[in-house]
Each structure stands twice: as structure tokens, then as C-alpha cells.
Amino acid sequence: MSSSSRATAPLPTDLLGLRARFDEEETAIRDAVRKYVEDRITPNAGDWFEEGVFPEDIIPELGEMGLLGMHLDGYGCAGTNATSYGLACLELEAGDSGLRSFVSVQGSLAMFPIWKYGSEEQKERWLPDMAAGKAVGCFGLTEPDHGSDPANMSTRAKRDGSDWVINGAKMWITNGPIADVAIVWANTDEEGVLGFVVPTDTPGFTANEIKHKASLRMSKTGELVFDNMRLPQDAVLPNVRGLKGPLSCLSEARFGILFGAIGAGRSCFETALDYSKSRVQFGQPIGGFQLTQQKLVQMAMDLAKGELLAQHLGRLKDSDTGLAPEQVSFGKLNNVRVAIDAARTARTILGGNGISHEYPIMRHAANLESVLTYEGTEEVHTLILGQLLTGQAAFK
Structure with missing residues (x-):
């Protein structure tokens, strides 16, 4: 290239020319999500935020696009690379943080632990429906008195014969009020912190929606309460122990x-x-x-x-x-x-x-x-x- 040659001026919204650094699949995913957000979310997001509404009818649409658990392999998941997942999150949050939060919680906090640490039965039971948007998940870790210090969580799981009985509460749980399954983390006397796959229709499980938020209003946020909630041994995530x-x-x-x-x-x-x-x-x-x-x-x-x-x-x-x-x-x-x-x-x-x-x-x-x-x-x-x-x- 001669010294007199001049590169094409960059776009105002892409000063470093980053868009050219993505491969064909990554670019296609980014562009598809951006168009979906511009057509479906942006025109309505202000009203949804003001009214404190999460549009649940978009959940199967997100599943149809392959965005739920998209960076996981098998079980109906898209199996994209991590960069594609990141680009999808970027475009989703350009619409609203509540939208990206739904996808993040569904894929990375609810589906990922089942995919990474669950039994084959747990994976088959939940992941295909969650990937399709037919089942919603949430992640129960943060507590009313223990946010940044999960090692001292108060939620306890105790053995009772072959079952586990859980008591406690979780707070600020995204998707909690609309979830079909919750990944609940609890302290135990003998095995440290364990994760449990909990269908939300389990007796003793209650999800209370948190109202009057000034932020993330286009998101369902809840308190999870466990009152002598009894679970079988096969509810435990078998392949992980501790924090x-x-x-x-x-x-x-x-x-x-x-x-x-x-x-x-x-x-x-x-x-x-x-x-x-x-x-x-x-x-x-x-x-x-x-x-x-x-x-x-x-x-x-x-x-x-x-x-x-x-x-x-x-x-x-x-x-x-x-x-x-x-x-x-x-x-x-x-x-x-x-x-x-x-x-x-x-x-x-x-x-x-x-x-x-x-x-x-x-x-x-x-x-x-x-x-x-x-x-x-x-x-x-x-x-x-x-x-x-x-x-x-x-x-x-």
C-alpha cells in the first residue's frame, strides 16, 4: 500500500471497525437479533417499562430464534460460540436490560447449571423445553440478608430419610414470579452448599413478585420462600459441591x-x-x-x-x-x-x-x-x- 493511500473513514458507531472482525455466523446472529429488537422491542419498551410489564408472549419468540441457552450444546440448544452469545446480549440490552436479563438468567443461570452439573434425567426433563421457551427458569442464590456473601447463606437443606427438606428465602430473583423451575442453592450440614432443581409447583415453594421498582421495570423480579419444601434425592445437582x-x-x-x-x-x-x-x-x-x-x-x-x-x-x-x-x-x-x-x-x-x-x-x-x-x-x-x-x- 502506498503512503498516499487512505483507509475508508470508520462509521460513527464503529470507530475501530470492529464489525468486520466477526465471522459470517456471528454477524448473522448479531444482525438478526438487532432487527428483532428494533422491530419488536424498541417501539414498546418505554411503555412496558412505565407500566412495569414483562411481555411474556416474547418468550417463545426468543426460543424460536435459538437465543435461550444458545451457547450450550445439545438438548435443543443452538450450540453457538461464546462471542455469538455475547453479541446477542449486546443487541438485546440495546432494547432493554430487562430483556437481556431474562435471556441471561434463562441460559446462563438456570440452564447452564443443569447442563454442566445435572444428571441426564434432569437435562432431558428441562433443557429442551427451556431452550424452546416452553419452560422458564430462575436462579436462587441471593438472600434478604446475604447478597455479596453467599458463603453465609441462611437457606438450609436437611436430610429426612431419602428426601431433603429446605427452609429459607431468596431475594431479587429475576424470572422468579414466572418460573417453572428454580435452581436453588442451600447450605447443608454434611455436604456444604448443594444445588437443587426445584419445580415451582412443589409444595412449600412460594414466589412473591417485587413491586414498585424504579429500575428493571421490564423484568419480573421476585422473592422465593421455602417452607418445609420437600424434595427427593434426584432433585440435587449431582456433579458439583460447594460454592x-x-x-x-x-x-x-x-x-x-x-x-x-x-x-x-x-x-x-x-x-x-x-x-x-x-x-x-x-x-x-x-x-x-x-x-x-x-x-x-x-x-x-x-x-x-x-x-x-x-x-x-x-x-x-x-x-x-x-x-x-x-x-x-x-x-x-x-x-x-x-x-x-x-x-x-x-x-x-x-x-x-x-x-x-x-x-x-x-x-x-x-x-x-x-x-x-x-x-x-x-x-x-x-x-x-x-x-x-x-x-x-x-x-x-
């Missing part, structure tokens, strides 16, 4: 978040960019003012770097090297921060209009405040990385 089980599931879900958050941030940026070209003040579009351009450039740069990070971590997860939990913490911590900053900055460009549900920005901003703390708070992910750097555990 390794739930923590490995959280790492799977966090991977989706580090992609998804960039989608929410991108939606805010694109909205602000379009608005800056049409909003006229002092006789010209505000996009022509230096301070507005500075805001847009900073958002574009930060989001591009976040998407590059997500792509890199996706490639690691798909490689023989694999993806370490600390690297997932790096991605989740960085990219949620980037997305929140984009939402807040984009809101300032729209001024008063930024708080209207006519635009998605305030909805994304509210949702991202929850994304910042669920599945590992900023503090937890900071200390995970701090322990890696120093060799010292600072959790206590």
Missing part, C-alpha cells in the same frame, strides 16, 4: 453482562448523536458546538474500547486458553461503568427531553444502576482484581 457451583454460573452470566452493557450505552449514544444533528439552538444544530462534540467523542471512544474489550474476552472464552473469572470481573466492572457514563452524558445532550420515555436514555440509566450491582457489585469485582494484583484477600 464452585453458583459462582461458575455467575461467571457465565457476567460474561453476557459485559457485552450487554455496551448495547445499552450504544443506544444512549446513538440517540444523543441523532438528537444533536436535529436540535437547533442559537441558530444551529447543537452537534456543531464544541462542548457537545467533546461529549459525543468521549462516549464514542469509551464505548468502542468497551466493545473491543468484550470482543477480546469473547475470543479468549472461545479459545483453548479460556477465560478466567478475574477477566470476567475486569469486563463487567469496566463496561458497566462505561455504559452508565454514556447514559448520563447522553441525557445532558437531550436536556429535559432526556427524561422522557419518548427516548430510551433515562430508562437505560435507571436499568444500569441495577446492572452495576447485580451479579457482583463494583466493590466485589474491584476486590477480586485487587486480590489478583496483591495476593491479599480484602473481603473481610
